[in-house]
Amino acid sequence: MKDEVQSPEERSAGLKGLGCSRKRVEDVRFTQGRGNYVDDIKLDGMLTGDFVRSPYAHARILSINTEAALAVPGVLAVLTAKDLEPLGLHWMPTLAGDKQMVLADGKVLFQGQEVAYVVATDRYAAADGVAAVEVDYEDLPVVTDPFKAMDPDAPVLREDLAGQTEGAHGPRRHHNHIFTWEQGDKAATEAVLAEADVVAEEMVYYHRTHPMPLETCGCVASMDKVTGKLTLWGTFQAPHAVRTVASLISGIAEHNIRVISPDIGGGFGNKVGVYPGYVCSIVASIVTGKPVKWVESRMDNLMSTAFARDYWMQGKIAATKEGKITGLWCHTTADHGGFDACADPTKFPAGFMNICTGSYDIPVAYLAVDGVYTNKAPGGVAYRCSFRVTEAAYFIERMIEVLAIRLNMDAAELRRINFIRKDQFPYQSALGWEYDSGDYHTAWEKALNAVGYDVLRREQAERLEAFKRGETRKLIGIGLTHFTEIVGAGPVKNCDILGLGMFDSCEIRIHPTGSAIARLGTISQGQGHATTFAQIIASEIGIPADDITLEEGDTDTAPYGLGTYGSRSTPVAGAATAMAARKIRAKAQMIAAYLLEVHDDDVEFEVDRFVVKGAPERFKTMKEIAFASYNQAIPGVEPGLEAVSYYDPPNMTYPFGAYICVMEIDVDTGEHEVRSFYALDDCGTRINPMIIEGQVHGGATEGYAIAMGQEIAYDEMGNHKTATLMDFFVPTAWETPHYTTDFTVTPSPHHPIGAKGVGESPNVGSVPCFSNAVHDAFRPFGLVQSHMPHDHWRIWKIAEDLGLHV
């Protein structure tokens, strides 16, 4: 047999397991237009829902007249808060412990807010119905500035909370104040700041932006009145959590709700939360007895679903004259919009912002975050950055640059002398985290050598001289970043969402002929889980990845899990996958030993089989073992071969990376050109290098967009200024830089296969890298800090303010 002549290495390669750049199995379907997205779902008699949205950012609703709308042909119903109130559904809980209006209840708090829900036979009739609803508004004073929101005489935004001095995260000291979250040692940090040789201080603003997946959010709700079963298809990043929340707020028993996430066209955090569209579609289906579809338009998506960032981070960093950092202080004002709907684990109202000590050994630190209401859309999601980690990384990587300016030091050297050393891991950070593993110096030297750092600095200096002589109008900026991510939420002891512990799960079932199906509590939105998780199983139990089907996203079949966001799938569900596979391997070992008539301990696993120790010619392959498990009665062993694992990780994983960007900047036009972008990522054991490279390209491109132009902007009236793709920058192939990817491998010591997450790293790392490049170009002229996004106008303005235009 062919099998017998193959070496273990050849057999191992045939499995396409860990480390193999296996082609993505899902792409056969996607590249042929055979994906099945929410909008592809078409059911008999299906109706369409659409929203009447507020044109005002802050207004009282005097009346809503639905008569004309109900007369529009095809319009069947118009829901308002009054209709939802008897069901207790006019408000809903948010993931952050706040509550949010499902439909405007007496007033509106942001432009684009859902005011009424029109149900019609098709989307055209629904649109006509929306236009025919008459709403009488009385406009109220608008607050878009989070600092002004805290003025004593600022208008009261949340009248429902008036007089409430306790919020979900502690005391509220002002009517527009949500919470204050403090971490670290304030007194010790202030003492260090008072004594330090050097203290650099800066306000670092990370502007408001939006995940903007290609596919907008949507759902189809179908209530079967005969069986009493509600089926809900939707763009959900956390289908099980949606089922539980839907059950709790609707009163429908959880076993009577089936939530299905079909193919998803990108999530990026946008599809974690619960939106009014879901609630209204469920109610509409119950009321009409028909399936109801709701799918956002692009404008709906940009105006009303989860925004990201909007953090004003005031920082102080203290150091010795030689550049050793002695302390870090940060006060953040977080603009949460009209409702606190941030998607963070319950105990972390500002996410993992306390990772803001970054890759550096900083002895003391203090962080305070104030959450504030304004007249903007709610949200606050991890747009490709775990939970507020990109904010934290941007903050510390800017503060390092600012400190380098103060010390008149090279920023690469300043990082080098402050990195946490390899021998310090596991490292206890001043703000409470235990970093699992890292080797920052090795990664940093590799990165600097790869780009030829010293040569680049010389070229930059020569260019500067030429600029000063008037021979060129272009400057060179070198952007540096070393980031530490924190992903894999998370240990149930400190991470939950609405009380649901953030474990994850995998169930594996081996079929008699030796192929398998695995089901997980996570859900791919394009990451390629069907490809990579099969690779984990292949290496663990020796069944070729090509023989393993992977299924996610159907709550009737998948084991309970908290879903995919925060780059948690590999750290948590990936670990569950390895653990479930190991249970199968343990059972297979007993079966093999029985078949080979030896003791369990006398067989050992080798690639795809159990071999009798010392007798390599005597073995049973996994294929044979699988069949035996179904057709042979084995004493003391149940038939079948399957296992499930619910995995509660002991810690997060801490991937890291070293990014370097070289940018040319035209001082007169404000245009930039990314000459090169080098990204070294360390995500521990690499499952699929090609997928990782794709993740880095995607994440760095989103980072590029954010740093260089993408923004959700409002005017003082609270008008949304960037609600179309004419104004909201999304890079095309034309603008997208070319990336060089690289890696080091520092496995996670607690993850069964040593893997860390990677999906969000490239965003966390690239945003400060691009921004640092822009700042670096103007450093010789005295620029210290300038706000993103660095679009052409803002770069031109930097040059103008520095007097570089003649």
Ligand code: PCD
């Ligand atoms: N070491 C390692 C790691 C990892 N991996 C791979 O890679 C991926 C990823 O992973 P992760 O890191 O674990 O992550 P996940 O969880 O899966 O996912 C999530 C992420 O993911 C990313 N990416 C992506 N891609 C795509 N395509 N799409 C999408 O949507 C997305 N999103 C984004 C985001 S944003 Mo959040 O939600 O914001 O929180 S979070 C996020 C997958 O496949 C995996 O398996 C490998 O291979 N290896």
Ligand SMILES: [Cu+]
């Ligand atoms: Cu985030």
